Amino acid sequence: MDHRQLAFLCALARERHFGRAAKTCHVTQPTLSARLRQLEEELATPLIRRGHRFEGFTAEGERVLGHARRILGEFEALRGDLASSAPLVGRLTLGVIPTALNALTELLPPLRAAHPGLVLRVRELATPMLAQGLEDGDLDLAIGYLDAPAMAGFAHRPLFDEYPALVASPAHFAVPEAPQWAQLAEYPLCLLTPDMHQRHLLERRVAGQGLMLTPALETDATAALGEWLLAGLGVSVLPEQFVRRRWLPDGEGAPGLVARRLPGEGDRVGMLWPQRTPRGRRLQAVLDLWQAVSGAT
Template sequence: MDHRQLTFLVALARERHFGRAAKACHVTQPTLSARLQQLEEELGTSLIRRSRRFEGLTPEGQRVLAHAHRILDEFDALRADVGPDTAPSGCLSLGVIPSALHALDTHLPALRNTFPRLRLRIRELATSALAQGLEDGSLDLVMGYTDAPAMAGYAYRELYRERPALIASPAHFSLPETPRWQALDQWPLCLLTPEMEHRKRLETRLAGHGLSVAPVVETNSITTLEVMLRSGVGVSVLPAHFGEHFTNGSPLDVRLLPGDGDRIGLLWHATRSPSRRLQAALSLWQSAADLT
């Protein structure tokens, strides 16, 4: 077995046609078919459902395909990290908490412009899943809460503070200029779901004031929260910057709540030697931070 056979399998699964897969891999169709048959013989199982044309992968083929994606990603990472070309290339896997998505506007264009050969894979995940990704190596870098319990032990670099605010549509609610935590229960609240780190922090703040809330809507989607706010279903407690980055309609009212906010930063595995891609991203973003 070699990586080319796995490349052919991935291409066939993507193109769903032997001829198109062969063209995408720059080989003849007989060559692609023969190499895939060799792979099946080496593994001792049928991977492809065939008749006069491609009909899909067998259950065993689907399992091999999942392994193929991981193996090819690792091969790509190895080639990018030890090749003679010093410019970073390959795929940088970045995980982001939903409330930090706006920061990508600032950081990703500079990374793409500086390192055009670098590919980015971005996943929006809860903090616990981000920590798991750093641990198992499926994520190179995380943008999230630097002091979250799940992130203990990881190296980090702070980017900004996330200030809590009451946010609502002025067409449906009139917010006070200086809202208080103690008055939060007077509003119908639309909040992130309890497993999200932002919601956990909100619950901790409320408990500090002797409060608990029963939201009318809970979702793990920032986009859904925006829809709820604009339709007048309720108000939300979110980072203040969302008032600027919700752009699908008229402006939302944003009122800062008391408190210093939470630290958002870049996190990565402290005990592993960083790849060339990760080093390049950290160096670039640190340089940008030094200029601000």
């Protein structure tokens, strides 16, 4: 058994297809299939359910897959720790909640300057998918809500706090300088869908005020939500800094959006990774650099 066989197994779990798994591993499909059969022979147990195509893993295969992910994680950490102090290279896969994507415009430049050989693959994912990606080993690191139930059990470091704001186009709605939660009832509401954690936070806040939300429009796409607000289809509640980074007026006549903070505490956003993952040099360097840039404690 060698680490390449384990990498082939993990690739098959990600791709759910022999041909695509082989392509991501830069080998032919017959080579990948032969090495996986060799692994089954060495372990003296079937790992993969095969028909005309990949049909899944056996119970034993799922157990081996869990061990494979841990072994490969430790192997990558070992390679990083043995590397010199030269700039980092390789690929880091990062999952980010939609409202934190724009924060990367502040976090990426210092990382690129310090480690130009490091390739960062960024995936926009809702909170449950972030947790799944970290658990399955598809993500090296995530940026998400630290208090989300799905994120319980992951190691974390804080980055910044998000504060709720009433968001609207000033060309269509008059928004008070210091809005109150009860004033949401005065506007047509365009909100994120109930399956998104940002909506869960909003529902929890209004329930604490004894209020109920009756949205006119819902979407799971922040880009679409912004377009609706710019078109004057309603107002929304979104993180203040997210709106300021993305849709503030540009000073050249563009209508933009206004974001007026609502009462209440912020929601902590931070970096998350599996507790079982050793902090290799690559992960440790990114954690330290981004925490320094964000100024979080």
